[in-house]
Amino acid sequence: MxxxxxxxxxxxxxxxxxxxxxxxxxxxxxxxxxxxxxxxxxxxxxxxxxxxxxxxxxxxxxxxxxxxxxxxxxxxxxxxxxxxxxxxxxxxxxxxxxxxxxxxxxxxxxxxxxxxxxxxxxxxxxxxxxxxxxxxxxxxxxxxxxxxxxxxxxxxGKNIFLTGEVWREGEAQGILIGGNLVSLVSLLGSRWAPDFSGKLLFLEEVNEDLYRLDRLITQLYHAGVFKKISGLLLGEFKGVSYQEIKPLFLEVFNGPILAGLPVGHGIKNYPLFIGASSSLLASSGQSFLLQKF
The missing domain is CATH 3.40.50.10740 (Murein tetrapeptidase LD-carboxypeptidase, N-terminal domain)
Known part of the structure; x- marks a missing residue:
């Protein structure tokens, strides 16, 4: 198939x-x-x-x-x-x-x-x-x-516009894919793994210890995911602080990173289109994700 x-x-x-x-x-x-x-x-x-x-x-x-x-x-x-x-x-x-x-x-x-x-x-x-x-x-x-x-x-039919914290500056456009980190990693090595080439990757997670997050991020790295994507978007990582996970992502991805999006397992779980063309801007003056309906 x-x-x-x-x-x-x-x-x-x-x-x-x-x-x-x-x-x-x-x-x-x-x-x-x-x-x-x-x-x-x-x-x-x-x-x-x-x-x-x-x-x-x-x-x-x-x-x-x-x-x-x-x-x-x-x-x-x-x-x-x-x-x-x-x-x-x-x-x-x-x-x-x-x-x-x-x-x-x-x-x-x-x-x-x-x-x-x-x-x-x-x-x-x-x-x-x-x-x-x-x-x-x-x-x-x-x-x-x-x-x-x-x-x-x-x-x-409104567009989606979210702001976040810039972890690495840059600009990228592409189709957004991703979601829950554990769930996404479970697809690696199978025929159902998405094509990451040129994509904007979104990740969120809940109640995973820092060392387990390290393992999951490292697995994505060894699978070559971070060499293929054009930009990285991070939602809530409930259970750990952003300062704890920030070095883990900065070590593996050199492109634009926008973190702190209000998406995940908390009370703020804003919608995202999976599969839609998206624009990511991460700069000191302006930072956002834009998805048009």
């Missing part, structure tokens, strides 16, 4: 009454949190179907059940598919999705953390731009400013 990049597929702006579905590709979600998240999204005028999930150990059903659910949802005329939660399990679905999904139409696939594996998979395989944003279970733990930006992106 070829994973060469297909022509980019643009998704539509959502409208009041747009129908979508919640899917569970990874760990078992909390039913109460899902109910609250769905109720909140309905205040935006969205119609949402929630599929029942099963439990298999720490997963929301057997691999075949979770993969078939997602493949089936992709065949229906939904405008968006929103992950219930992350955790672990998306990686196990990829060989099954290779067989079950032959094509996709424009549809928003939304989530983050472990689900970033699927965001990159659908972009790499089909050219589908996906949305790195809070999962349904975390919507009630997300800041109001984040939710306002998310609504503007999905329902009004």
């Amino acid at each position: 070829s994973f060469g990049l297909k022509e980019k597929m643009d998704n539509p702006v959502l409208f009041r009454g747009a129908r979508g579905a919640v899917f569970s590709p990874a760990s078992v979600p909390d039913k109460e949190k899902i109910s609250k998240g769905v109720a909140f999204l309905k205040t935006w005028g969205l119609e949402i179907d929630v599929n029942p999930f099963k439990k298999c150990r720490y997963l929301a059903g057997r691999d075949e059940e979770r993969a078939f659910e997602l493949a089936s949802l992709l065949e229906k005329p939904y405008s968006f598919l929103w992950a219930s939660r992350g955790g672990y399990g998306s990686l196990r679905l990829l060989p099954l999705l290779d067989e079950l999904v032959e094509r996709v139409r424009p549809v928003w696939i939304i989530g983050f953390s472990d689900v970033s594996i699927l965001l990159n998979y659908f972009f790499t395989r089909f050219g589908l731009v996906t949305l790195h944003a809070p999962v349904v279970a975390s919507l009630f733990e997300t800041s109001l400013c984040t939710l306002a930006v998310l609504k503007n992106v999905l329902l009004r």
Whole structure:
């Protein structure tokens, strides 16, 4: 199976009454949190179907059940598919999705953390731009400013503009890929690893000790990732300080680095387009990431 990049597929702006579905590709979600998240999204005028999930150990059903659910949802005329939660399990679905999904139409696939594996998979395989944003279970733990930006992106087609801290000056343009660091590293060496050439790479992580982050960053370095990308963007690394991880990235990448983006496992988890053309400016006078809808 070829994973060469297909022509980019643009998704539509959502409208009041747009129908979508919640899917569970990874760990078992909390039913109460899902109910609250769905109720909140309905205040935006969205119609949402929630599929029942099963439990298999720490997963929301057997691999075949979770993969078939997602493949089936992709065949229906939904405008968006929103992950219930992350955790672990998306990686196990990829060989099954290779067989079950032959094509996709424009549809928003939304989530983050472990689900970033699927965001990159659908972009790499089909050219589908996906949305790195809070999962349904975390919507009630997300800041109001984040939710306002998310609504503007999905329902009004607004661009994404984020500022951060300059760790190394420079300017770069390219397609943005990435997401959760552990999840991304799990793709290395497989046929599902994205093509990093000329890309802007975004990374975030939660509750990993500094030495474990060092190991993950070193693995990316030995895989040649930092020689291929054009720019590096860093979100929240919850559990460690930026001053602790700053030397780790400066040692391995010589291009522009913009850190401290309000994206990750905290209450500020602003949306990012995975697969969209993006511009990174990191200078003493101005620093930002711009993604056009």
